[in-house]
Amino acid sequence: MMAPILKVENLSVELKTKEGTSPVIDNLSFELNAGETLSFVGESGCGKSMTALGIMGLLPEKISRVSSGRILFQGEDLASVTQKRLQEIRGNEISMIFQEPMTSLNPVYTIGEQIGEILRRHKGLNRKQSFLQALDLIEAVQIPDTKNKIHSYPFQLSGGQRQRVMIAMALACEPKILVADEPTTALDVTVQAQIFDLLKELRVKTNTAIILITHDMGVVYEMAQKMIVMYAGRKVEEGSVNQVIKSPAHPYTQGLISCVPHLTEKQPEVRERLLEIPGIVPGLTSFGLNKCLFESRCHKSVEKCLSSKPDSQSISTGHQANCWNLGK
Amino acid sequence: MKEKENKEKEEKPRHPLSEVFDMYIRNFSAVCAMFVLIVIIILAIFGPSLYPTDPFEMVWMPFSPPGQEGFLLGTDYLGRDLMAGLVHGARVSILVGISAAFMSVVIGITIGALAGYYRGTIEEILMRLTEFFQVLPTLLFSMVIVALFGASLPMIVIAIGLVSWTAVARITRAEFLRIRELEFVMASRASGASDFRLIFSVILPNALPPIIVQAALMVGSAILFEAGLSFLGLSDPNIVSWGQIIGSNRQYILDASYTVTVPGLAIFVTVLAISLVGDGLNDALNPKLRRR
Known part of the structure; x- marks a missing residue:
């Protein structure tokens, strides 16, 4: 054990x-x-x-x-x-997902930027690497139309999609x-x-x-x-x-x-x-x-x-x- | 083309900035003001090379009224070309307005953000400091600074910036107090963001709209302030500005009223244009006023 x-x-x-x-x-x-x-x-x-x-x-x-x-x-x-x-x-x-997906994402950044930011901070990736990995993560949480969605702002997503983004962010560094x-x-x-x-x-x-x-x-x-x-x-x-x-x-x-x-x-x-x-x-x-x-x-x-x-x-x-x- | 645009509109939710732009375009007076402002700024940038007459040079008889001898706005008590003064002075007014507003925005955001984010003792100290600057008689205070350190352009900018940051600080603090409790701030903290990052790249961008509006209005008041200081003779004597023209010609206001009217009108139009632009931005950036 x-x-x-x-x-x-x-x-x-x-x-x-x-x-x-x-x-x-x-x-x-x-x-x-x-x-x-x-x-x-x-x-x-x-x-x-x-x-x-x-x-x-x-x-x-x-x-x-x-x-x-x-x-x-x-x-x-x-x-x-x-x-x-x-x-x-x-x-x-250790990462965390919150109750309210509607308000847990920063409204002024695209979801790709928000996921990429975490990767850059913790994994030391550069912009391009983090973008590619964010793309993979968004795909992994099964958000359709990944290539376009990565440039969306949180308000353009549904509640379920936002929670998926939160999960992608939480799991970005494989906690x-x-x-x-x-x-x-x-x-x-x-x-x-x-x-x-x-x-x-x-x-x-x-x-x-x-x-x-x-x-x-x-x-x-x-x-x-x-x-x-x-x-x-x-x-x-x-x-x-x-x-x-x-x-x-x-x-x-x-x-x-x-x-x-x-x-x-x-x-x-x-x-x-x-x-x-x-x-x-x-x-x-x-x-x-x-x-x-x-x-x-x-x-x-x-x-x-x-x-x-x-x-x-x-x-x-x-x-x-x-x-x-x-x-x- | 239009059809295609409409189609796109239906398919895709709009980007927030384009929505702001749409909102602004709908405000007729704000669009006109923006147009006027752009003309003034172009004049300030390119005017001196298009109209190279030295504003300090005596070119003709004193007090010749506008339109005579090719001098569109006439000459002042020393025979200097008023048109040249107007064109060259625009640069100083705009420059002082923008840099003083920029300076007060930087000071105001820093103090307001720290106070609103950290709360507690830091907030107490910073807010008392803000109140201290708020209750100072602004004109007097800036006159003292300029009188003490010399009437150069940078010093005037500093003097104006120092007396006008308080409004920005209070607005920033208020926005920070509201936004710091929102869930996405907690979520960012949970993903390991440092205080610095939380303040400047998580909370601040969300707090910007009212600050931008305030900054736009402040450019106007800084121009007025500069004019006021110049009128009192507290300006760089080697650089012409609108306020300085008014100030130096004030004794002749009854004999040759055009010498003060024209630069006065220039100040009035510029400040009005800036205020209307600020107002338009206020409406466009305020989500509650949208879609009405």
Whole structure:
């Protein structure tokens, strides 16, 4: 077994609010191997995007910071390297795709220039070389009419095409890790499927590990090998996608999965009412309290949930959940 | 030909610059102003060689009214040819206008960009500095500079540039504050762009439209400023400029009003043309006004 390419150890990220600081990511640890897809799921405001930004070193300055823990990328701690080193890594070895393809491209440059720019910066290519390689990349992400499209401005492309350009930019330097923060939420369903097919294909080609942030269980099932369920800044369950989706252990995961209609094998004539998780994610002020933060929404909660933060409990190899009531 | 153009229009979305051009062309007064401005600039560049009479040379009797003895605009109190003054002075006015505007744009963009990008303490310091320059009485300040360091052309440019960059700085800062929060800036940062690159090649090009408009308007005000300084006698005495002609003839304004009217009109027409061009650019570069 190779050493993991990314190893996050006890990462905590603090966010400053009016009421004081609260840990938006609380003691998060995970490992990512080369060529693997790891998915983060959870509701909005659970710290998924903050995790992504934390790895990229792009946490909003002044209001947030890594308060403890390490982000080891090939043995190098990204939480403590210099800005200059981070700039070398970003886009070259770790790159990121954003939620909004409509606004993630610079409107004043052609897409060819934007892709070529990254190649020139990280790979030291000259103008001509970078242009030719940009042409290849645009072809690789299956944008038709490549020769003309390379001279288009972002506003001349559709949303799906823009996201393809983003992917081309992210993969330009064949990064070791690709962080995809809800890459398809802004796109319609058919385009979504195409984008994921493309990502899968490129992953096989380049052996890039993908960190996929989403709240769509269907996408997780299709794309990822491992998944981490986050709730209120904490990891509540971790395991292979099969383990977690087939036999979710944490009540929150169970709730999330029972919310999704199309994961059943046979569609009954009369569908049962979908279950929902009552309540909402707790406010930032209660993040970091020494209790189970899901307690107020949980039907299984016992007294212990109120008095101490649940530890990680192993269920089977590689599958673990943070809950006091497993198996009860 | 036209059909082909139309076809292309349907097939391909337009390039942003050609859209701006279209928008500008539709503005009648801006097109006229552009035409006038081009004529003035050509006059400034080629005029002195086409009309080589020395503007400082006494060529005829003083105060001969326009049209007499082949002197189209007459002569001033020393018998100097006013037409020569007008032609040769255009060069100085345009030169001072453009270089002072350029200087204030460079200062303004640098200060505004740094303040808007870095925020925090840097922004505080730079913005207080901007306010300091903003509240200075501009004419007085530039008079002091020129009086202290001598009335040479570069010094006049510097004096005008130093007092007029504040508007550019504020506009640039405002644009940076808006654009730095947009997603493509984050995306560029995620692809490893340095601060320098983010400021100058990611954010700045997107912030340019209002700055361009402001710069165009500033050329006009710089010309006025130069005229004002020359009128007060604070100009290079060896170089003729429109303001200087007005200034030196001001005592005779009642006896020979044409000596000040003609250069005054020249200043008026030039500044008006520049303002109208700036206005046209403003409309053309403002996406909200497009397609109406």
